[in-house]
Amino acid sequence: MPFIQKLKKITTADNTESFHNQEVGESYHSHSGAVEEAYKKYVIPxxxxxxxxxxxxxxLDVCFGIGYNSAAAISAALEENPNCxxxxxxxxxxxEIINQIKDLSPPIPYYEHYKKLSGHSLQFTHENVTVKILLGDxxxxxxxxxxxxVDAIFFDPFSPKTxxxxxxxxxxxQMYRVIKENAIFSTYSCARIVRDNLKEVGFIYDDGPIVGRRGPGTIAFKIEIFIVNV
Ligand SMILES: C[S@@+](CC[C@H](N)C(=O)[O-])C[C@H]1O[C@@H](n2cnc3c(N)ncnc32)[C@H](O)[C@@H]1O
Known part of the structure; x- marks a missing residue:
């Protein structure tokens, strides 16, 4: 049987690199633009x-992969407030996917620091920034x-179908437990089952941004409810 490499490098429409996982049959980012997706589906919402x-x-960067989403977020945050x-x-x-980081150079200013991460070196602190990967399920x-x-959750697993x-x-x-009140959970999926499950655990959801030709993503909040006696 021919050997099929698990990770195949791809170039997405914004000219930034990502991977296709040939075992799973899915890519790590939207083909419309990997770095564009990081900013528009996670950092901005x-x-x-x-x-x-x-x-x-x-x-909290769930399903960290090659880390574009949180590296883009750190870049945006430091641009706004270098002392944050x-x-x-x-x-x-x-x-294996974390090990790819060192060979990538996306146009995300903070990504140079992410190159310290590998399957063996799962955390670093540089000045006022700490990044830590918890390896496992x-x-x-x-x-x-x-x-x-946490003040934000980027939720980016492979698709609900896969x-x-x-x-x-x-x-x-668990997402509901760890997120702060009024903080935003964002994901690229708008699948019915995802929204139903978010509601079942207590989140209030809404449409997230539309990026590329896909449907909207989903944003969700944990909102404190005040019961007022009248
Ligand atoms: C769509 S990709 C995420 C892409 C990533 N956010 C990025 O910017 O590169 C899904 C990721 O989920 C990871 N994953 C799959 N099952 C997981 C699990 N049970 N626990 C943690 N991560 C998992 C995969 O290894 C893969 O890196």
Missing amino acids: CKIKEIAKTGSLKI QIEVIGLENDP AHDTVKNIQDNY APHMWNTDILK
């Missing part, structure tokens, strides 16, 4: 620049994060 103004930003204290927690189960590793801890377990209520309950 999660209001990263606005949070950076407060001086503290904690991001930033912590990124990445959840990823495949060291996200269902388990997320349990190491405190309640109400990886339904990554969109089930077990993992979404």
